[in-house]
Amino acid sequence: MRVLIVEDEPTIASQLAAALGSAGYAVDRADNGIDAHVLGSNEPVDAVILDLGLPQLDGLTVLKKWRAAGRTMPVLILTARDNWHEKVAGIDAGADDYLAKPFHMEELLARLRALIRRAGGHASAELTCGEVLLDTRAARVSVGGVMLTLTSHEYRVLNYLMHHPGQIVSRSDLIEHIYAQDFDRDSNTVEVFIARLRKKLPDGAIETVRGLGYRLVGP
Amino acid sequence: MIGGGFSAPAWRGSLRLRLLLGTLGWIALTIVVAGLALGGLFRQHVALQFHSELTTHLDQLVAHLIVDENGQPSLSAAQSDPRFSKPYSGLYWQVDRLDSEAGNAVGLLRSRSLWDDVLRLPADTPGNGELHQHRIAGPDDSTLSVLERVVSIEGAAGLAGRSFRLVVGADEQQLSAPVERFSGMLWLALGLLGLGLGLAVVIQVWVGLAPLKRLRGALAAVRSGNAQQLAGRFPAEVQPLVDEFNTVLAQNAEVVERARTQAGNLAHSLKTPLSVIANAASSDTGELAQLVGAQVELARTQIDYHLSRSRVAASLRVPGARTMVAAVLDGLLRVMRRIHADRELELVVHPAALPAVFRGEAQDLQEILGNLLDNACKWAGRRVEVSLAVRDGELLITLDDDGPGIAEGERQRVLYRGERADEQVPGSGLGLAIVVDLTRLYDGSVELAESPLGGLRVRLTLPAAV
Numbered sequence: 128m129r130v131l132i133v134e135d136e137p138t139i140a141s142q143l144a145a146a147l148g149s150a151g152y153a154v155d156r157a158d159n160g161i162d163a164h165v166l167g168s169n170e171p172v173d174a175v176i177l178d179l180g181l182p183q184l185d186g187l188t189v190l191k192k193w194r195a196a197g198r199t200m201p202v203l204i205l206t207a208r209d210n211w212h213e214k215v216a217g218i219d220a221g222a223d224d225y226l227a228k229p230f231h232m233e234e235l236l237a238r239l240r241a242l243i244r245r246a247g248g249h250a251s252a253e254l255t256c257g258e259v260l261l262d263t264r265a266a267r268v269s270v271g272g273v274m275l276t277l278t279s280h281e282y283r284v285l286n287y288l289m290h291h292p293g294q295i296v297s298r299s300d301l302i303e304h305i306y307a308q309d310f311d312r313d314s315n316t317v318e319v320f321i322a323r324l325r326k327k328l329p330d331g332a333i334e335t336v337r338g339l340g341y342r343l344v345g346p
Numbered sequence: 347m348i349g350g351g352f353s354a355p356a357w358r359g360s361l362r363l364r365l366l367l368g369t370l371g372w373i374a375l376t377i378v379v380a381g382l383a384l385g386g387l388f389r390q391h392v393a394l395q396f397h398s399e400l401t402t403h404l405d406q407l408v409a410h411l412i413v414d415e416n417g418q419p420s421l422s423a424a425q426s427d428p429r430f431s432k433p434y435s436g437l438y439w440q441v442d443r444l445d446s447e448a449g450n451a452v453g454l455l456r457s458r459s460l461w462d463d464v465l466r467l468p469a470d471t472p473g474n475g476e477l478h479q480h481r482i483a484g485p486d487d488s489t490l491s492v493l494e495r496v497v498s499i500e501g502a503a504g505l506a507g508r509s510f511r512l513v514v515g516a517d518e519q520q521l522s523a524p525v526e527r528f529s530g531m532l533w534l535a536l537g538l539l540g541l542g543l544g545l546a547v548v549i550q551v552w553v554g555l556a557p558l559k560r561l562r563g564a565l566a567a568v569r570s571g572n573a574q575q576l577a578g579r580f581p582a583e584v585q586p587l588v589d590e591f592n593t594v595l596a597q598n599a600e601v602v603e604r605a606r607t608q609a610g611n612l613a614h615s616l617k618t619p620l621s622v623i624a625n626a627a628s629s630d631t632g633e634l635a636q637l638v639g640a641q642v643e644l645a646r647t648q649i650d651y652h653l654s655r656s657r658v659a660a661s662l663r664v665p666g667a668r669t670m671v672a673a674v675l676d677g678l679l680r681v682m683r684r685i686h687a688d689r690e691l692e693l694v695v696h697p698a699a700l701p702a703v704f705r706g707e708a709q710d711l712q713e714i715l716g717n718l719l720d721n722a723c724k725w726a727g728r729r730v731e732v733s734l735a736v737r738d739g740e741l742l743i744t745l746d747d748d749g750p751g752i753a754e755g756e757r758q759r760v761l762y763r764g765e766r767a768d769e770q771v772p773g774s775g776l777g778l779a780i781v782v783d784l785t786r787l788y789d790g791s792v793e794l795a796e797s798p799l800g801g802l803r804v805r806l807t808l809p810a811a812v
Contacts, residue, residue, distance in 0.1 A: 136618050139618065139621055139625070142626070180614075207618055207621075208614055210654075210709065210713065211681075212712045215678060215680065215681055215712065218684050224684070228618060228620070229617055229621035229624045229642055231624075241688055245688070
């Protein structure tokens with residue numbers, strides 16, 4: 128899952144990036160409204176954490192532009208301005224949640240998980256596909272009740288597939304959603320991660336659809 | 347009205363009464379003086395005419411008098427005025443012979459109008475050619491104004507000269523009747539004029555002062571919250587006042603807005619470093635980190651509390667604020683549905699389209715209802731209901747939820763600042779305290795009770811705008 132952090136205060140942005148990174152997200156960062164607009168419009172991000180007071184272009188305007196252009200990724204507004212009229216303005220501009228500073232990192236992560244889950248149409252924090260169970264809150268995977276040990280990148284790939292069960296996910300989709308934009312991408316690494324996952328998961332859990340990509344199938 | 351202890355007369359208190367009394371008084375005075383002056387002038391004119399008429403008649407009488415050899419007077423021609431021939435017509439003449447030896451012969455010749463009366467004049471003897479005027483009693487109890495003249499005629503051919511007194515008199519009724527008639531007409535005309543002027547004054551005062559009444563209406567509208575500025579064009583004498591007042595209102599609103607923005611900027615600029623500190627501390631489990639975390643939380647609640655208080659204290663100084671309750675509720679419900687999307691709550695407002703208007707700032711109502719709704723949604727099981735009513739200038743808002751509610755003994759305590767009934771549900775815990783403060787500043791009230799839905803009921807009373 129790829130998350131765009133739009134925050135002009137560098138310390139907070141770094142703290143957020145660190146926390147999201149260790150929670151298994153690929154993180155893109157923008158520290159002004161123009162960059163945020165470009166990234167959010169062109170990159171397939173799965174969620175946005177958006178500060179409102181931004182240089183060059185304020186957060187609400189960026190959000191309205193995304194929504195006007197048909198971008199539907201969930202957006203969590205993270206701001207010091209938490210009056211109710213500001214919350215109403217934020218939600219009316221198209222935000223999906225609103226968190227006031229100062230905030231607890233755990234609460235932010237919980238809300239972000241819920242937003243991504245809801246965007247994928249999942250009601251529960253635990254995603255299942257056959258015997259495979261992925262707990263988004265704890266970033267843990269088990270098969271038939273047995274815990275799996277996954278590397279961060281393996282978890283990211285599986286997490287994305289679990290959010291889109293039964294759908295064909297192309298290699299480039301996977302790359303887009305597990306790596307941040309400025310990451311040195313190598314499409315072969317995806318094949319490596321898939322191969323490692325297949326060893327850890329039940330047989331046939333991940334199908335290869337020739338020429339198109341991969342599909343997670345239930346039993 | 348201004349203090350009852352004031353003993354100033356009523357006219358000083360009312361511009362209208364002052365103008366009316368002043369102008370009407372002057373009109374009355376002017377009309378009386380004009381009436382008296384015109385009446386006097388006319389009386390003088392009539393008297394002069396009367397006198398000159400009598401003189402003319404007397405001159406005619408003198409001219410017609412002839413005396414024969416025996417000293418008997420007669421008239422060479424009849425007097426021309428027909429009134430001399432009509433009995434008791436009010437115009438008379440008479441010729442007396444004055445003779446110190448043989449005695450005076452009164453009424454030797456007299457006009458037919460005297461019939462068998464004679465004019466009895468006081469016994470004075472004017473010199474030859476002199477005119478004397480008298481008022482004497484005449485026939486029919488009338489008072490006559492008479493003019494007498496003594497004419498001496500030289501005796502012809504050795505005869506002794508004789509003196510005659512020629513008298514012309516007229517009933518004074520003839521003098522006073524036209525004066526009275528004229529006076530009657532004059533006072534009637536002046537009365538009508540006065541009435542017309544008075545009416546004009548009343549209308550003018552009423553029309554002239556109408557803008558003041560309009561101004562009062564506009565001020566009342568600002569005071570009651572129906573307008574933010576004095577609306578409408580006023581006459582050139584009043585408009586500067588209105589413009590000044592509007593400028594003061596606008597400046598006031600601007601100062602308030604600026605103070606509010608600065609307080610907000612200060613608070614928000616503090617929150618970002620607080621976030622940094624809190625996040626840095628949260629990655630550590632040491633004693634210092636815990637201390638920092640707790641203090642950051644405290645600082646945050648203090649900032650929120652005082653920010654919202656300062657905002658409200660400022661916003662109350664802005665007159666004329668009105669807020670549609672339905673619009674605020676709609677916005678907040680959109681937020682609730684989105685923020686609490688996981689909960690699949692039923693949020694109901696009834697009646698849905700009540701045109702209730704809150705007399706105050708939209709942001710304040712948003713703060714009050716936002717905090718209450720957010721609380722209700724956090725605790726509710728499935729359902730939150732909001733009901734609106736307007737009664738006696740008060741806005742009654744009731745929020746119900748089907749959550750666990752608050753025990754009766756606890757309700758008072760949670761209304762106080764910074765206290766939470768349960769630390770489990772995230773939130774500053776200041777929500778209710780801010781609501782209590784805000785409603786109190788608007789002279790409203792918040793009560794907690796048990797909801798028919800099973801959870802908490804919050805009853806809110808706020809001023810409504812008409």
